Amino acid sequence: MPQKKNKARSPIQKRGIETREKIVKAGMTLFAKKGFHRTNALEIAARAGLATGTFYSYFNNKKEVLVEVIRMFYRNASQEVLNVYDPVASDDPAGNYAEGRKLVHSMIRTLDSAHRLDPHVHREILAMTLIDPDIARINAEEEKKVVAYMTALLGRFREFIRVEDLEAAAVLLYRTGEEIVHRIRVVGSEIDGQRLLAELEEMMCRYLLKDETRAGEGS
Amino acid sequence: MPQKKNKARSPIQKRGIETREKIVKAGMTLFAKKGFHRTNALEIAARAGLATGTFYSYFNNKKEVLVEVIRMFYRNASQEVLNVYDPVASDDPAGNYAEGRKLVHSMIRTLDSAHRLDPHVHREILAMTLIDPDIARINAEEEKKVVAYMTALLGRFREFIRVEDLEAAAVLLYRTGEEIVHRIRVVGSEIDGQRLLAELEEMMCRYLLKDETRAGEGS
Amino acid sequence: MPQKKNKARSPIQKRGIETREKIVKAGMTLFAKKGFHRTNALEIAARAGLATGTFYSYFNNKKEVLVEVIRMFYRNASQEVLNVYDPVASDDPAGNYAEGRKLVHSMIRTLDSAHRLDPHVHREILAMTLIDPDIARINAEEEKKVVAYMTALLGRFREFIRVEDLEAAAVLLYRTGEEIVHRIRVVGSEIDGQRLLAELEEMMCRYLLKDETRAGEGS
Amino acid sequence: MPQKKNKARSPIQKRGIETREKIVKAGMTLFAKKGFHRTNALEIAARAGLATGTFYSYFNNKKEVLVEVIRMFYRNASQEVLNVYDPVASDDPAGNYAEGRKLVHSMIRTLDSAHRLDPHVHREILAMTLIDPDIARINAEEEKKVVAYMTALLGRFREFIRVEDLEAAAVLLYRTGEEIVHRIRVVGSEIDGQRLLAELEEMMCRYLLKDETRAGEGS
DNA sequence: GATGAATGAGCATTCATTCAT
DNA sequence: GATGAATGAATGCTCATTCAT
Numbered sequence: 001m002p003q004k005k006n007k008a009r010s011p012i013q014k015r016g017i018e019t020r021e022k023i024v025k026a027g028m029t030l031f032a033k034k035g036f037h038r039t040n041a042l043e044i045a046a047r048a049g050l051a052t053g054t055f056y057s058y059f060n061n062k063k064e065v066l067v068e069v070i071r072m073f074y075r076n077a078s079q080e081v082l083n084v085y086d087p088v089a090s091d092d093p094a095g096n097y098a099e100g101r102k103l104v105h106s107m108i109r110t111l112d113s114a115h116r117l118d119p120h121v122h123r124e125i126l127a128m129t130l131i132d133p134d135i136a137r138i139n140a141e142e143e144k145k146v147v148a149y150m151t152a153l154l155g156r157f158r159e160f161i162r163v164e165d166l167e168a169a170a171v172l173l174y175r176t177g178e179e180i181v182h183r184i185r186v187v188g189s190e191i192d193g194q195r196l197l198a199e200l201e202e203m204m205c206r207y208l209l210k211d212e213t214r215a216g217e218g219s
Numbered sequence: 220m221p222q223k224k225n226k227a228r229s230p231i232q233k234r235g236i237e238t239r240e241k242i243v244k245a246g247m248t249l250f251a252k253k254g255f256h257r258t259n260a261l262e263i264a265a266r267a268g269l270a271t272g273t274f275y276s277y278f279n280n281k282k283e284v285l286v287e288v289i290r291m292f293y294r295n296a297s298q299e300v301l302n303v304y305d306p307v308a309s310d311d312p313a314g315n316y317a318e319g320r321k322l323v324h325s326m327i328r329t330l331d332s333a334h335r336l337d338p339h340v341h342r343e344i345l346a347m348t349l350i351d352p353d354i355a356r357i358n359a360e361e362e363k364k365v366v367a368y369m370t371a372l373l374g375r376f377r378e379f380i381r382v383e384d385l386e387a388a389a390v391l392l393y394r395t396g397e398e399i400v401h402r403i404r405v406v407g408s409e410i411d412g413q414r415l416l417a418e419l420e421e422m423m424c425r426y427l428l429k430d431e432t433r434a435g436e437g438s
Numbered sequence: 439m440p441q442k443k444n445k446a447r448s449p450i451q452k453r454g455i456e457t458r459e460k461i462v463k464a465g466m467t468l469f470a471k472k473g474f475h476r477t478n479a480l481e482i483a484a485r486a487g488l489a490t491g492t493f494y495s496y497f498n499n500k501k502e503v504l505v506e507v508i509r510m511f512y513r514n515a516s517q518e519v520l521n522v523y524d525p526v527a528s529d530d531p532a533g534n535y536a537e538g539r540k541l542v543h544s545m546i547r548t549l550d551s552a553h554r555l556d557p558h559v560h561r562e563i564l565a566m567t568l569i570d571p572d573i574a575r576i577n578a579e580e581e582k583k584v585v586a587y588m589t590a591l592l593g594r595f596r597e598f599i600r601v602e603d604l605e606a607a608a609v610l611l612y613r614t615g616e617e618i619v620h621r622i623r624v625v626g627s628e629i630d631g632q633r634l635l636a637e638l639e640e641m642m643c644r645y646l647l648k649d650e651t652r653a654g655e656g657s
Numbered sequence: 658m659p660q661k662k663n664k665a666r667s668p669i670q671k672r673g674i675e676t677r678e679k680i681v682k683a684g685m686t687l688f689a690k691k692g693f694h695r696t697n698a699l700e701i702a703a704r705a706g707l708a709t710g711t712f713y714s715y716f717n718n719k720k721e722v723l724v725e726v727i728r729m730f731y732r733n734a735s736q737e738v739l740n741v742y743d744p745v746a747s748d749d750p751a752g753n754y755a756e757g758r759k760l761v762h763s764m765i766r767t768l769d770s771a772h773r774l775d776p777h778v779h780r781e782i783l784a785m786t787l788i789d790p791d792i793a794r795i796n797a798e799e800e801k802k803v804v805a806y807m808t809a810l811l812g813r814f815r816e817f818i819r820v821e822d823l824e825a826a827a828v829l830l831y832r833t834g835e836e837i838v839h840r841i842r843v844v845g846s847e848i849d850g851q852r853l854l855a856e857l858e859e860m861m862c863r864y865l866l867k868d869e870t871r872a873g874e875g876s
Numbered sequence: 877g878a879t880g881a882a883t884g885a886g887c888a889t890t891c892a893t894t895c896a897t
Numbered sequence: 898g899a900t901g902a903a904t905g906a907a908t909g910c911t912c913a914t915t916c917a918t
Contacts, residue, residue, distance in 0.1 A: 015918095016881075035350055037256060040908060051883045056910060127349035129406075130342050131254055136406070147409050168418040171410055172399065176422075179398040180391065187348075187355070190366050190390055199387040203395075207422035211430075259891055270900040275893065454877095473788055475694060478912055489879040494914065561787050567844075568784035569692055574844070585847050606856040609848055610837065614860075617836040618829065625786075625793070628804050629828055637825040641833075645860035649868075672897095673902075697887055708904045713889065883915075894904075 020058050022048040024072060027065035032120035036066060036128055067138050070125055074142040077114040084113045100160045100209035104201055107150075111177045112185065119186040126182070143174075150174050154208075162210045173204060239277050241267040243291055246284035251339035255285060255347055286357050289344050293361040296333040303332045319379045319428035323420055326369075330396045331404065338405040345401070362393075369393050373427075381429045392423060458496050460486040462510055465503035470558035474504060474566055505576050508563055512580040515552040522551045538598045538647035542639055545588075549615045550623070557624045564620070581612075588612055592646075600648045611642060677715050679705040681729055684722035689777035693723060693785055724795050727782055731799040734771040741770045757817045757866035761858055764807075768834045769842065776843040783839070800831075807831050811865075819867045830861060 026048035030039040041062050045055035059065050084106075115122060128135040150170035154161060163169040180200045184193035245267035249258040260281050264274035278284050334341060347354040369389035373380060382388040399419045403412035464486035468477040479500050483493035497503050553560060566573040588608035592599060601607040618638045622631035683705035687696040698719050702712035716722050741763075772779060785792040807827035811818060820826040837857045841850035 019881080037350065041910080042908075052909090053884065053911080054882050057881075061909075123349050127346045130346035130349075131256070140407075140409075144409055163418070163421075165414055165418060167410055168414040171408060171415055172418045172422060175398050175402060176395045179394050183394060188359075190359075190363055191386055195384055195387045196390055199382070199384060199391045202382075203391060203422060203426035206425040260893080261891075264901095271893085271902090272895080272900055273898085276898075280892070475788070479914080480912075483880095490881090490914085491879055491916080492877085495877075499913070565784045565787035568780050568787075569694065578845075578847075582847055601856070601859075603852055603856060605848055606852045609846060609853055610856045610860060613836050613840060614833045617832050621832060626797075627828065628797075628801055629824055633822055633825040634828055637820070637822060637829045640820075641829060641860060641864035644863040676902080698889080699887075709889085710891080710905065711903050714902075718888075879916105879918080881915105881917090883913100885911105885913100887911085888909090890906105890908085892904100892906100894902105895900105896902090897900080 016058075019048075019050065019054065023050070023055060023058055024065060024068045027062065028069045028072065028118075028121055031066065031069060031124045032118060036062070036124055063132070063134065066125075066128060066135060069121065070135070070138055070142065073118065073121055073125060074145075076117060080114050080117055081110050084110050096160060097209060097211075100157070101201075101205055103157055104204045104208060107153075107173065108177055108181070108197065108201055108204070111181045115181050115185045119182075122182070123186045147171055147174055160210050161208055163208055169208065173208070176200070176204070235277075238267075238269065238273070239287075242269070242274060242277055243284060243287045246281070247288045247291065247337075247340055250285065250288060250343045251337060255281070255343055282351070282353065285344075285347060285354060288340065289354070289357055289361065292337065292340055292344060293364075295336060299333050299336055300329050303329050315379060316428055316430075319376070320420075320424055322376055323423045323427060326372075326392065327396055327400070327416065327420060327423070330400045334400050334404045338401075341401070342405050366390055366393055379429050380427055382427055388427065392427070395419070395423070454496075457486075457488065457492070458506075461488070461493060461496055462503060462506045465500070466507045466510065466556075466559055469504065469507060469562045470556060474500070474562055501570070501572065504563075504566060504573060507559065508573070508576055508580060511556065511559055511563060512583070514555060518552050518555055519548050522548050534598060535647055535649075538595070539639075539643055541595055542642045542646060545591075545611065546615055546619070546635065546639060546642070549619045553619050553623045557620075560620070561624050585609055585612055598648050599646055601646055607646065611646070614638070614642070673715075676705075676707065676711065680707070680712060680715055681722060681725045684719065685726045685729065685775075685778055688723065688726060688781045689775060693719070693781055720789070720791065723782075723785060723792060726778065727792070727795055727799060730775065730778055730782060731802075733774060737771050737774055738767050741767050753817060754866060754868075757814070758858075758862055760814055761861045761865060764810075764830065765834055765838070765854065765858055765861070768838045772838050772842045776839075779839065780843045804828055804831055817867050818865055820865055826865065830865070833857070833861070 023044060027039070027044050030043055030047060039062065041055050042052055044062060044065060045052050048055070059068075125135075125139060129139045130136070147167070147170050150173065151167050154163075154166045154170055158166075161169075177200070180196060183189045184196060189196055242263060246258070246263050249262055249266060258281070260274055261271055263281065263284060264271045267274070278287075344354075344358060348358045349355070366386070366389050369392065370386050373382075373385045373389055377385075380388075396419065399415060402408045403415060408415055461482060464482050465477070468481055468485060477500070479493055480490055482500065482503060483490045486493070497506075563573075563577060567577045568574070585605070585608050588611065589605050592601075592604045592608055596604075599607075615638070618634060621627045622634060627634055680701060684696070684701050687700055687704060696719065698712050699709055701719065701722060702709050705712070716725075782792075782796060786796045787793070804824070804827050807830065808824050811820075811823045811827055815823075818826075834857070837853060840846045841853060846853055
């Protein structure tokens with residue numbers, strides 16, 4: 001049996017699921033507050049109101065908690081997207097430049113909302129993604145979904161989009177938007193956030209949308 | 220005066236400076252290979268061919284080594300920029316769209332070169348910047364210089380640039396370029412790097428440059 | 439009365455006895471496979487198909503299981519002795535050297551059979567006997583019975599036995615036989631088992647039996 | 658580098674060697690007093706007058722100390738053999754039965770002395786040999802040397818020995834002697850030690866030596 | 877009675893840092 | 898100055914045992 005020992009419980013009963021949830025939430029809070037490396041299993045357990053041993057009967061180590069935190073983070077962020085997002089009225093008769101700007105604006109606002117949700121957790125996830133290959137993999141899985149979602153979104157607005165490689169555009173816009181919003185909300189930018197956001201929106205529009213003056217010419 | 224103990228020597232003699240250098244290089248190598256957290260002072264000393272005690276007579280702790288590694292990294296990257304960078308022939312008579320593309324292309328190529336230099340060190344610096352406020356500060360200092368440099372650069376090409384807030388543009392372009400190149404060179408992107416770089420260049424050009432067809436109209 | 443807590447149930451009903459038996463068997467299997475120290479109560483319970491708590495309502499701790507395992511082991515071994523053992527036809531008219539050799543041979547074969555039954559359990563019992571005084575005591579009780587049995591056995595063949603101190607002889611032969619068979623079957627001997635067994639038999643015969651040539655001279 | 662980390666220091670300087678020695682001695686004392694499993698690294702370090710960390714810079718874990726204890730035990734025992742052992746005056750003109758008895762007596766006395774040296778350490782080694790395959794291997798190495806020594810010893814007295822397979826005889830006598838002496842000195846025997854030792858000597862003599870009455874007939 | 881979630885003391889191990897030589 | 902042995906606080910993890918359901 002040369003397989004990794006995997007003693008972590010997979011609770012089925014209601015109580016077990018709640019306990020697991022409590023641990024993940026405690027982990028999330030502490031990772032956000034003190035960072036992953038400065039948090040230890042004892043603290044997570046204590047904050048969840050549990051004994052050390054209980055922690056270890058649900059997770060093999062704190063990294064497994066982080067994985068769950070990442071999943072929860074993306075779940076929450078998706079929820080937030082659904083709450084916030086409403087790019088263009090669905091019954092819009094014809095795409096045009098103004099609608100395109102609304103789309104871009106809406107995308108940025110959505111990223112921003114997702115960031116405001118829990119900027120410190122996000123920062124920790126980013127850091128761990130850089131440090132730990134396992135975490136990188138988990139995060140990549142989640143990000144793939146985001147990119148797929150954005151690609152599909154762009155597809156729905158093809159009419160007033162000038163870019164042809166929609167997938168590349170999705171990656172580019174997601175990464176760019178992420179990075180800038182993260183910079184403003186979490187890290188702190190060299191310059192005022194409003195100025196930067198304005199330029200970001202401008203850049204995205206010029207890149208993505210058919211020119212205002214040419215809006216009617218559509219391929 | 221409960222001030223921080225600061226026993227670290229500031230070597231003036233040639234030999235001391237060399238020893239210090241050896242430690243920083245050993246640190247750089249190990250941080251790149253194993254990451255900051257998985258590297259310990261003993262290893263750094265050993266790889267530098269020194270005793271543990273000697274390490275501590277040059278640095279108070281390994282974080283101080285990281286600070287030095289960051290400084291060295293930016294020094295090397297600047298050097299690389301000077302080697303690589305040649306955006307527009309200096310005797311170019313008139314700015315125009317083609318020249319603008321060259322500028323953008325050159326900027327991306329430069330970032331790419333800097334990344335290829337030592338992607339793992341770079342990754343580690345990014346991670347530590349997210350994790351440790353002190354490191355964040357040090358890194359911010361260095362990045363401020365980069366942004367200043369880019370702002371100045373854009374200023375020199377104002378003729379064929381449509382953006383007005385040059386500083387915001389510099390931050391935006393730097394962050395965006397950084398992020399995308401980093402994604403491709405270090406993390407691994409969801410899609411092919413060439414496609415992404417092509418779109419990046421396109422986005423930057425559309426954002427930054429006066430339209431091709433309007434290139435002559437410039438204010 | 440600060441007496442030891444002794445909550446372990448003494449089941450009288452059929453079901454309880456079966457459950458107890460299941461635990462002992464599970465313990466025996468696991469002690470044999472992984473050793474006493476590397477086995478924990480949870481595993482024993484799990485393998486017996488019971489919850490941890492149930493385990494503790496039958497036994498106060500895993501050492502009590504070991505005690506039961508030892509008892510079961512000797513019960514099984516005794517059974518085996520009765521199956522295997524038939525030293526000399528009971529109606530044998532006269533003892534002589536050949537009959538003596540048969541006796542010795544039969545004793546060795548019996549020990550060997552008992553060892554083959556469950557060598558790993560036996561090894562574990564031996565080890566625990568050395569480590570834990572309580573276990574040593576329990577095992578000593580069981581061994582006392584074996585020695586008594588062997589003493590009686592020798593008594594029945596006094597005719598062709600030259601040794602006078604039958605009890606000492608019983609201890610000596612039991613210990614020697616045990617040790618050598620154990621060495622061959624469980625530990626692995628420095629030399630080939632057959633050679634060693636041959637010498638063992640020879641040694642026992644020379645020690646125990648009246649000389650072939652003097653066989654008739656008896657008492 | 659998928660090799661086991663092996664950080665344990667191999668001290669060359671006098672001080673380091675002494676420290677290592679101190680740890681082994683502390684380990685030996687504690688293993689003897691409390692048994693291997695009931696001793697922990699902290700205690701060993703404390704008894705050696707060292708900090709926990711120091712312990713781990715000399716040994717990777719307490720098992721490694723046990724290995725060293727085993728080696729030291731056999732070293733001491735060998736020393737004891739040389740001190741005690743003097744089977745037959747070297748200038749003895751002719752082997753005969755009386756000399757043979759002296760040889761056997763001397764062998765038993767030697768085993769006994771070795772046992773008296775440190776019976777508890779010996780018991781612990783035996784137990785660990787049964788429990789841990791690594792320890793079993795280490796111990797087997799040491800025992801092989803003993804058997805080789807005894808085989809050679811028997812060879813020197815071939816004249817009054819009737820056994821032909823000297824190696825098998827060496828194993829048999831060593832194991833038997835060991836077991837009985839151990840039983841008497843460490844475990845406690847069912848019967849009085851003197852009686853058992855007397856029978857042991859008798860058994861060994863009858864097995865090994867040419868018959869008293871035939872002593873002169875030797876090839 | 878049975879269950880299995882929860883407990884928490886206990887142990888192994890690491891490593892930043894000090895300091896006698 | 899350089900050395901590297903020594904330090905010991907800190908932390909990850911295990912498991913015998915309890916107890917609410």
